[in-house]
Amino acid sequence: MATEQLKEHRKYRLLQVFYLTEAVLLIELFHRLIAKGEAAIPLAIAILFTMLALSPVYFLATRLRLELATQWFLIALTLFVSALLWSFNGLTDEALFGYPCILVFSALMGLRRTFVALMVFMILNILLLGLANDLQWLQHPSSTTSLNSGILFCIILALLGVSIWLQLGDLNQLLQALQSENNRVMQSQQQIEQLINHDALTHLPNRIVARQRFAEACRNASVSKRMVAVMFIDLDNFKHVNDSLGHHVGDALLMAIAKQLQLNLRSRDTVCRISGDEFLVLAEGFQTQLEVKQLAEKLLEAVAAPVQIANTEISSTCSIGIALCPHDGDNFDTLCQKADMAMYQVKDSGRNSCSFFDIALSKQTEQTFNLLNDLKKALPEQQFELYYQPQYDLQTGQIFGAEALLRWHHPTRGMISPAVFIPLAEQSGMMADIGFWVLQQACHDCALWNQGLKWPIRVAVNVSQSQLSRRHLELDVQTALQESKLSGNLLELELTETMLVENAALLQRAIKVLKAKGVHFSLDDFGTGYSNLAYLQDFELGLLKIDQSFTQKLLTDDRSKAVVRAIIQLAASLELQCIAEGIENEQTLVLLTRLGCFKGQGYYWAKPEPLSEFQARLNGNPCR
Numbered sequence: 001m002a003t004e005q006l007k008e009h010r011k012y013r014l015l016q017v018f019y020l021t022e023a024v025l026l027i028e029l030f031h032r033l034i035a036k037g038e039a040a041i042p043l044a045i046a047i048l049f050t051m052l053a054l055s056p057v058y059f060l061a062t063r064l065r066l067e068l069a070t071q072w073f074l075i076a077l078t079l080f081v082s083a084l085l086w087s088f089n090g091l092t093d094e095a096l097f098g099y100p101c102i103l104v105f106s107a108l109m110g111l112r113r114t115f116v117a118l119m120v121f122m123i124l125n126i127l128l129l130g131l132a133n134d135l136q137w138l139q140h141p142s143s144t145t146s147l148n149s150g151i152l153f154c155i156i157l158a159l160l161g162v163s164i165w166l167q168l169g170d171l172n173q174l175l176q177a178l179q180s181e182n183n184r185v186m187q188s189q190q191q192i193e194q195l196i197n198h199d200a201l202t203h204l205p206n207r208i209v210a211r212q213r214f215a216e217a218c219r220n221a222s223v224s225k226r227m228v229a230v231m232f233i234d235l236d237n238f239k240h241v242n243d244s245l246g247h248h249v250g251d252a253l254l255m256a257i258a259k260q261l262q263l264n265l266r267s268r269d270t271v272c273r274i275s276g277d278e279f280l281v282l283a284e285g286f287q288t289q290l291e292v293k294q295l296a297e298k299l300l301e302a303v304a305a306p307v308q309i310a311n312t313e314i315s316s317t318c319s320i321g322i323a324l325c326p327h328d329g330d331n332f333d334t335l336c337q338k339a340d341m342a343m344y345q346v347k348d349s350g351r352n353s354c355s356f357f358d359i360a361l362s363k364q365t366e367q368t369f370n371l372l373n374d375l376k377k378a379l380p381e382q383q384f385e386l387y388y389q390p391q392y393d394l395q396t397g398q399i400f401g402a403e404a405l406l407r408w409h410h411p412t413r414g415m416i417s418p419a420v421f422i423p424l425a426e427q428s429g430m431m432a433d434i435g436f437w438v439l440q441q442a443c444h445d446c447a448l449w450n451q452g453l454k455w456p457i458r459v460a461v462n463v464s465q466s467q468l469s470r471r472h473l474e475l476d477v478q479t480a481l482q483e484s485k486l487s488g489n490l491l492e493l494e495l496t497e498t499m500l501v502e503n504a505a506l507l508q509r510a511i512k513v514l515k516a517k518g519v520h521f522s523l524d525d526f527g528t529g530y531s532n533l534a535y536l537q538d539f540e541l542g543l544l545k546i547d548q549s550f551t552q553k554l555l556t557d558d559r560s561k562a563v564v565r566a567i568i569q570l571a572a573s574l575e576l577q578c579i580a581e582g583i584e585n586e587q588t589l590v591l592l593t594r595l596g597c598f599k600g601q602g603y604y605w606a607k608p609e610p611l612s613e614f615q616a617r618l619n620g621n622p623c624r
């Protein structure tokens with residue numbers, strides 16, 4: 001029983017005994033008045049006086065001052081009984097039975113000092129009564145009222161009192177042990193509940209609690225005819241913080257944001273952490289969308305407020321998607337999904353803002369959203385495969401390498417083009433991990449196909465922007481090379497112009513380290529971006545890849561031909577090699593060789609193919 005409950009229970013019992021005593025006294029009062037004996041009037045006065053003297057017990061008990069109330073009750077009764085003894089029949093008076101009863105009650109209530117004081121008082125009182133009779137100061141009617149009989153009564157009373165006290169002491173100990181055991185059980189129950197229903201890091205409630213609170217909020221909403229808002233909050237740059245500053249900083253940031261969100265919500269609103277950097281807010285009592293929007297904007301500001309973590313000031317932004325009950329439905333899961341979709345709309349249109357679920361936008365978003373959800377499972381469920389497109393030496397006609405191109409076998413939609421899912425993976429922060437998998441797989445495959453070849457065939461791997469900004473490219477490459485035991489000079493990394501411009505410092509360091517290991521670098525899709533000469537010189541990449549859009553129009557479009565010629569000349573003057581992608585026919589091949597480009601890849605030879613087909617191709621090739 002919890003302390004509060006125990007107190008209530010004791011109060012209840014004390015009041016019961018109090019009412020009972022008052023009732024007995026009242027009956028006795030009437031009885032005396034009706035009996036009209038010799039002592040009726042003084043006795044009635046004594047009873048009336050005692051009844052009044054007991055009344056403070058009620059006030060003290062109802063105000064939970066239980067110890068004082070009990071002491072008052074016991075002392076008043078003891079004085080009443082003692083007065084009866086002195087006034088009427090001394091030690092032969094029936095009132096003497098009151099003493100042991102009072103002692104038992106005080107022992108039951110666990111009042112140690114009161115118990116001892118009362119017992120001493122009673123013993124002294126009995127002895128005094130006996131002595132008074134012996135010395136004939138008072139003359140009680142019965143002859144048994146003497147010091148000797150008083151001593152006997154005292155011994156009986158002391159024996160009774162001590163044995164009751166001892167027994168009750170044991171009982172109390174047992175009760176206390178049981179109570180503390182009970183408290184421990186309750187504590188561990190609470191801990192388990194806390195663990196099941198709360199997030200360990202931020203101590204915020206989790207989705208299970210959110211679901212319960214949503215049901216309550218919905219009930220309130222249907223009575224008050226107001227709206228419940230379900231807000232899905234996703235931090236915009238959390239992965240970056242985690243990757244660049246470490247997990248401990250990421251954790252501290254999440255805790256700070258959880259606190260900020262709580263501070264900016266009312267006590268009846270709920271904020272939960274549902275996964276990594278995603279929070280869910282349930283807020284009720286809205287009459288208009290404007291009120292919801294104002295709250296969302298307040299939360300955006302709260303999240304954006306800079307926080308100090310480990311001597312670094314970090315500020316984060318978030319995207320908030322909102323769905324409303326009953327407007328968008330009244331099912332928790334549906335509303336969460338709609339809020340999630342609205343959140344993706346915000347992410348799509350530039351982040352750091354909030355948006356309501358919109359049925360018109362939802363169709364298109366739903367597809368992207370579903371695809372994104374499926375994409376999350378692609379890596380763990382091994383739905384990715386690398387295809388290889390051979391690269392040829394245009395003069396000798398021999399294969400010298402292959403480009404690794406990622407394929408996603410979607411469980412229901414079949415093969416999905418990288419042009420569709422790679423931008424999605426980039427936006428949602430998944431591309432860095434996918435890119436690392438590509439590196440590992442490509443190195444592994446390349447090591448495999450190189451076994452027993454007359455000359456080595458290298459692999460070219462496309463690197464994404466986020467592998468630089470969100471992961472440690474040098475480390476990833478070194479890990480992949482070590483794991484596969486592939487020599488660095490059999491690996492080529494394809495970079496894009498955007499990467500050179502936007503991550504110049506990071507790249508320069510990575511290129512330096514990896515070049516020392518023999519790794520080659522090429523610039524993919526050259527001609528479609530900045531085509532800036534300055535960084536070409538700075539980075540000393542070995543190879544320029546002429547984008548397929550130029551190659552394919554080489555025969556028909558003079559402008560494309562001029563661009564290709566310029567690229568080839570530029571490469572020659574910078575002492576870079578050139579490779580043309582997208583060669584689909586012999587005429588293009590011939591023209592490219594005439595212009596001075598001696599490497600190429602394209603459908604003319606082969607489309608990107610699975611590893612087994614590529615290996616079969618190598619087997620039929622002079623390199624075997």
Ligand code: C2E
Pocket residue numbers: 389404405406417418419422435438461462463464524525548581582583584601602603604608
């Ligand atoms: P990319 O790196 O420029 O790859 C060349 C693309 O041209 C490939 O498309 C390839 O299948 C296609 N191609 C090759 N020869 C021909 C041809 O003769 N005619 C035509 N019409 N197309 C040809 P794919 O495989 O669809 O890849 C598209 C883009 O997706 C790639 O362009 C690359 O930017 C990206 N990508 C693919 N795999 C990866 C990857 O593992 N990591 C990263 N970061 N990006 C990748």
Ligand code: MG
Pocket residue numbers: 403462494524
């Ligand atoms: Mg490429």
Ligand code: MG
Pocket residue numbers: 524525545547548581
């Ligand atoms: Mg390309």
